[in-house]
Amino acid sequence: MRTALFTAVTALVAPVVLGQERDPSSELYTDSSSNITFNTWSPSPFVTIGLALPPDALETDTDEFLGLITCSDPAGWCGVSLGGGMVSNLLVLAYPSPSNPEKILTSLRWASDYGPPIEPYNGDAKLSQILSTINATHYQVLFRCEKCLGEWRQGEEQQGGSFPSSGGFLLFGWCHASSAPFGEAECADKAEVSQHDSQGLFGAEVTSFTLAPSAEEYALWAGKASGGMVDDECVA
């Protein structure tokens, strides 16, 4: 009796305590091999972006996150801007390796204008892969991105920054191109890309659904990121 009452009260109270509902444009996704749960957004049929933030990211601005990018075109490349438009925002480029189709290459980039060159990013932000998968129709990469949110620098200078996570809203950009990166594309930081075929912005509401359930769980998930950039054969 007591248990039943307690359960009933909890059921009534819990949603109020959390005070939050999942952003209806998002979908929860648990990756079966890492067991990491991401809240995901699919702003385009080509691109899905997932986020898992530290559990206190709504109280304390986080400068890191665990990310997922799924791209539905293994012949091309996808990009995500961690702040909105492509100019003066940290950009993540992802594409299948031209020489090793098992591997997804990732590179942090920077654009000071709309158009090439999309330079390699030179600053504190660091992306390390957790795992990647590829099949005939999709490729997916899971990663940890440190010093990737909040204020960031390119070279010596403060260049911009994303919205603070405590504000409950992050703005991202996405793009997709159907043509493969070229040039020295075996090396993700040297790969050149032609203009994307589609692009857009989307807002990600940060709710409890976007947060790891506990600091322990976040540390466990983040600890799986030992894969480095997987920028591959970057011979100087």
Ligand SMILES: *[C@@H]1O[C@H](CO)[C@@H](O)[C@H](O)[C@H]1NC(C)=O
């Ligand atoms: C997967 O994660 C959930 C919570 O995030 C946890 O309860 C469960 O035990 C985990 N499963 C495995 C196999 O690690």
Ligand SMILES: *[C@@H]1O[C@H](CO)[C@@H](O)[C@H](O)[C@H]1NC(C)=O
């Ligand atoms: C291919 O990979 C995507 C993304 O990981 C997945 O959603 C899809 O089910 C996979 N397709 C097949 C046929 O396994």
